[in-house]
Structure formats: C-alpha cells, structure tokens
Amino acid sequence: MPQLLANSPHARDIASVLHPQTNLRKHLEVGPSIITGGEGIWVTDINGKRYMEATAALWCASLGFKSERLAKVAYEAMRTLGYYQIFRHASNEPAIDLCEKLLQIAPVPMSKVLLQCSGSEANDTAVKLVWYHWNAQERPEKRKIISRLSSYHGSTCVAVCLTGKPEYHRGFGLPFDGFLYTDCPHYYRDRLEGESEDAFSTRMADSLEKLILSEGPETIAAFWADPVQGAAGALPPPAGYFEKIQAVLRRYDILLVADEVICGFGRTGRMWGCETYGMVPDIITCAKALSAAMQPISAVLMNDRIFRSMLVQSDRLGSFVHGYTYAGHPVASAVALETLRIYDEMDLVGRVGALEPVFLRAFGALTDHPLVGDFSGIGLIGGVELVTDKATRRAAPASIAARVEYYAREQQGLILRLVGNRVALSPPLIISADEIEEMAARLRGALDATWAELSSNSVEMAL
Template structure:
C-alpha cells in the first residue's frame, strides 16, 4: 500500500463510523477503499478489480460510471443548486419527475411525495397511514404489520418494521405496535409434503389469526416488499400475495408496497408489484430511481389516501410534514435522466432477456455442496447456504460461514452479499451482460470452493 492510501486508512480509522460494521474490528483492520468504478466493476486502492454482484446496496442499476448522468447533475447544479418544495414552492425537476412516476406507476396513483431515502419513504408511509385513519375518524388504527425477513429502513420507525431482530438489539427497538408475521422461506420452513400453495395458505391463515388477535380496528397498514431483499432476495411462494391481499381488503387494512429494491426493472417488470400482482394503496421507491447516482426516494399515494390527506390538512391548517432535501432539484433532475435512460435501453426487456441465464446461474450454483437451492426472478435472486443438503441444516453462528465466504470472495475478485438469512443475494447492475453473468457464476463458485476447503480443513 502506498503512502497516500496508508494515510487514508489511518484517517478513516480516526474519523469515520461505518454502518453494518464491527467497529472494534474496524479499528484494527481498517477500510477497503474503493477508488473508482466502470460498468459492473469497482477497483480498490491496490488496483484490484471486483465484480459487484449486488450493485453495491442493490442500487447501482446503471453501474458505477455514467458521463451522461454526471453532465445532467452538473447542469442542474448550475441552474438551481437547491430550493425547497415546502409551503407551495416548486421547480421543474420535481414536477417532471413526479409526473413521470405517476405515468409509469403499476396501479393508478394520485400524487407523489418526494423524499431522500428509502428509509424516509417508508417512515413517511407509516405517518401517512396514521394520518389517513385520523382523517376518517379511526385514530386507533395504528398498528403496522410486516413480515420476518423484510427490511424497511434505518429510521426508528422503519427499523421497527424490519423483521430481523439483529437490527433491534441494543437500540431499545422495535417500538410497540409493530407486528412481525411469518417469513416466506418455503425451502427452510415448508412442512414435509407441503406444496407452495398450501404453504402460502398457512401463512395467510397465520396472518388472519394475527389480525383477529390484535383487532382489525387497531391495524393501520400492512407493508411488504414484493421480493424480500433482507431475506436473501427471496421471491414469494405461489399464491401468497393473492391470499394476503384478500385479507387486507376483508379487514380494511391499507397496503403499502415497499419497492425500494424491486422497483425500476429489477424483477423483470418496471415494478415488483407487476411481477407479483400487487394492488397497493401506497408505493415506496428509491435505489433504482436514481440508479444510486444521488440520494432520492418517493412515496406514491392513491386517490383514496390523498383525498383524506387534503381534508385533514384543511381541518388542521396545513400538511405538517417534510424533509429539507426532499425534491432536491439536482437529485430530481438526475432521477429523471435515469428514467429516460431506462426507457431508451428498454430496461424491462433487457432484464427479461437476462432472466433465463441469471436463473440458470443460480441453478448451477445449487450443485455446490454448500448450496441447498437457488431462487429468483428477473435479476434478483439468491442461493441457500447449508451445512447439509440432506437436512437443509444451516451452519451454527460460531462457524462464521459468512465471514469465510466473504474472505474468499474478496480473494476471488467478487463482492458477494451474504445475509443473516443463510443466503447469498444477487442483484447485479441491470447493465450486466450474459458473459458477465457467466463470470459472476465462475467467481462465486471459486469463493464457495475456497470456503468449502477451509471448512473441511478445520474438521480434519
């Protein structure tokens, strides 16, 4: 490591707190410094190239360099570097972006509330559900139902929705009123001889029992990501959403689709809601909205909810909600340009054309001794990591299997997203080619082989 990067390492350790990181270990090991990117690859301070199989945090849909978007950001910065959309002010990029989102929405939507991150969008969707039920005279409808295995963000409310206890420990979370129902992993939790349809019915029955136990008049909304990202890019079992949505209609519970990961072509349609047959009252989106070029998100609201928002804001004098950078003109301009690029390259058709080789890659990885099965849709999927294929048994925590796989992935030149759910999730940039999918398979197999050799050596 040259003197410049050695100094950067030392400065990082002295000054930066890294999310999702063992902070004590980081003080010794230090950061991996990424210097630049090109296409689906990024490069570290040593010049080593890595294929990023997860598009960073699910979001670099157009890869890691785009001069066209950079120029739009530059021009927008010169035109109007910032202005807020509070108190009736507006600007062209926010208007055009909102119009575009309403045009491409998977089901009819009335208005767009621009925000800054997926976490903010989901946090805001909870507030809007509460606002709605206050407006119709049912303020006791406040509880929020989500699923185990779903991640909805890092604000205190969004993380309370998240169905993963590791995100709650030591924070005094989740808040009361956030209810987590069964996860969707048929491979892990399906009963012997049970079909996927029967599994979905069992999940629906459990959800209905939860609704009745809590009281339908206390439940504001049900949140669901079409494909569960935090569960390892896990698609829903057959028939699941059809059964769930029938229950939400039966008990008059708002439905919010968390499209933060699934939106903008990732699942082989523009929206995961189209892939999974969802008809939500609100939709949250982020990540692919700007291909991660700048922070921006949006909450799409249907007419039913917006009508009540209008009446309630008139009753109390104003709609008192907002974030300083919401609808930022530069971020909005960048997002609008990204959506134009998606149209020009026909991103949906592109993903559909790559779905077969992508799913074939997951299937081929399933032949490895450490892999139980693979599943996915579009360019979003994962593989189950198992200690035993026969019993589908997971590795115990002390085996630190994810750390072992991550270490061999780094050595092999690939960035893998290992998850606490005992899956490796894949969500490569949507510009990936079929040849690069083959390379992703080869590098992943190399990392798995290295991990298997370590495990066998430790046992011998």
C-alpha cells in the first residue's frame, strides 16, 4: 500500500469506509476515487480531473450532478418541516402531492402509492404486497416468485432473492426458497441460427410456461421484470417479448410487477418503460430518477385489485403492519415533486425522443470496431457488446473489458459501467446531441487503445 498522509481523504477512506460492490482487499491497496463536484453530465475528482459520466452514476442522476433549484426546494422544505412520519394516519403535504402526481402520470390505472426510501426497499415491499394479496384471497400457496436470470432488483434480503445473479447470493446463504429464475432474453447472445426476434420471444415465453407448469401454476404468485434489463447490461427486450410473456401470466393468474427503478421517468423515450413495451402491471416500483437522485426516495404503485386485497387483510388483522421510518419524508417528497415539475417543463419525454436517433446512431456506429459485436438500445439507454470473435459472437473476457474501462477512464476521461462483456450506457437525460457524439468518440478511443494493446502484445484474445 502506498504511503499516505494520515489526514488525507484517501487514507481516511481506507481506514473507515466499507464500499459496496468492491473487492475489499484490493481497495486497501488502491484506495478510492473521490468525486468532489459535478456539473451537467460531468463530475470532478479530488485531483481536479473532469470525467463524462456515461451511466448517470448508478443510472439515476437524470438531471446531472448539481441542481440549485432542487437544493432550494430541499432547504425550504427542511425549514418548514424537516421530518415527520406517515404511520398511523399521520401525513404531510409533500407526500400527498407526490402520490397524487404519481397516480396522474402512471402508465396504467393505479389506486394507491406507498412511498419508500430506495429501489431495494420498493421491491422488497412489493414482494410483501404480493404475498399479502394472495393471503387475502385465501390462496397462500401462491407464494413463489419468478424473475429473470441476469436481473437485479435490489440488495435487501428479499429483493436480492429476486436478483438473478448468483454472485449476489454467494456467501450469504441466499436465495430463500420459492424464488425462481427464467431465461434472460438476450437475443444477440442466445438466438438460434436463423431465429427471428419474434420466434426467440416465443421460445422465451414457452420456457417460462414450462417453468410455471413444472412448479404448479397454483403456487406461482408473481413475475418480476424491468422493461430494459439493466443488470444484463442495459439490454432491451426482443420484439414481441412482453406481449408473449403477459399472455402466459394471464393464463395462470400470475401478477406482473414492473421494476421501473431504472426505466421510469423518461429513460426509454416514454415516461415509463411499461408504456414503451405495452406492459400492464399490477404493481410498479420506481426510484432513482424519481428525485433525479438528489434525495433517497422510492414508490410502490398498486392497482385496485391489490389495494382491495389489502383492505381485506387490514380488516382481518387490524392494521397494515409495515413501514419504514423515513417513508414519505417531507423533504425527499418535496424534492421528488419538484423533479417531476422540471420534467414537465423541459418536456423530458419529447427531449429523449428527439435525442434517441443521435444516441442509437452514435453508439451503433461502434459495431464496425473489431471488439464490438452488437449495440442495442432505446431512448437514452443501451449496451455495447464486447466480443473477441464477431462470427461466433464469443464474449470478450473480463480482462479485455477491464482494459476498455481503464483506457476510458485514464485516457478519455469517461466513466463507464461494465456488466460482464457489455458496456452499459444511460447518461444523464440532460445530455446534448454534441455530448452524445463526444461520449461515443471517447468510447471509441478506449476501444482503439485496447485493440492496439492486444495487437502489439500479440495477446490471445480468448484468454
């Protein structure tokens, strides 16, 4: 470990901070990358170096990394009512106004909104609501939940069981029983020779139905899906996918829960990913861009069917016994409500729709690179597939993907998010057309540097 001044931020971080999603031993050696400021789509580190942020940090900084307007709203809200809870009939005006607004803009008719504090909490809570519903219907055997391989729905003990990535389970004794996983609909990677997107989607739906039948339809409570699968590398679904999946769910009376934590609020070119793909969910979870990441807040929207079941259970049990201390926080709610006003004023959906062709063209052009097999995207979200053989679609190993990330950050001043062999892209929604072009050019520069290194070292790319 390099010698560091005891009072330096790097040394203090190493001594005190435990970092999520981080190799802990490596962190003791290399220390943190400390970000000290932000403006638009740019962030600045402690050394004064500026970076373009290609994934809005954790998919969430939709309005960029600084907002004087939202800061003023938070300040005024804190001066008026810095905190109050929404337990046992208590309420506050910002929470009421926010819930009313969410119901107004919901992609399908919804009955009530339950405010929470994070995407993980929202999905964790939605699982409880699914079970609450089926228990109210006196069908407690409908308890199993199906999500998709390569999905991510949170890190709480239950939400991580929805997450279809084994690395999130190892070491924790997870997942719990009753969580099942069907195929990740990755058309580029998993299609059969000559198989169309529609035929591939049919095969995905058939696979889901076989899983349901093998488990017993009477035991399946719900199916969980994000419209664009973020943890699979910002992977849009193939043509016809959700239409065919929903037909299977309706056949066996299985609830659909749409995880809009990443896709909600304009990311796909519509206000909701559900609108983009014709999804008709019973429950919607949302977070991230709900407050442009400026405050920790999330929401669970439920339709009338779910709420009526909740009334039944509340009558039977005397109360809906669930809640988090900071749910419906007046400051977070006020900031989220102002964020939604900003989206309306800037015509966010229209803006993303206008930028979508630029985004798809700029990053789609990278498919001519020897390290790129495919690009797929919609709105302002998509992923670049890194390969070592275009003909066989052989995925680039982690070592090559890491070099792309290294050159992007160190040479190009571009912060990427790697998911396996995919470069996931979801820039702040305030990005300009010129900045999209520049971001794609910087990614090409990182690809070129990686290719040059591989070529000069005669590296066997299959390693």
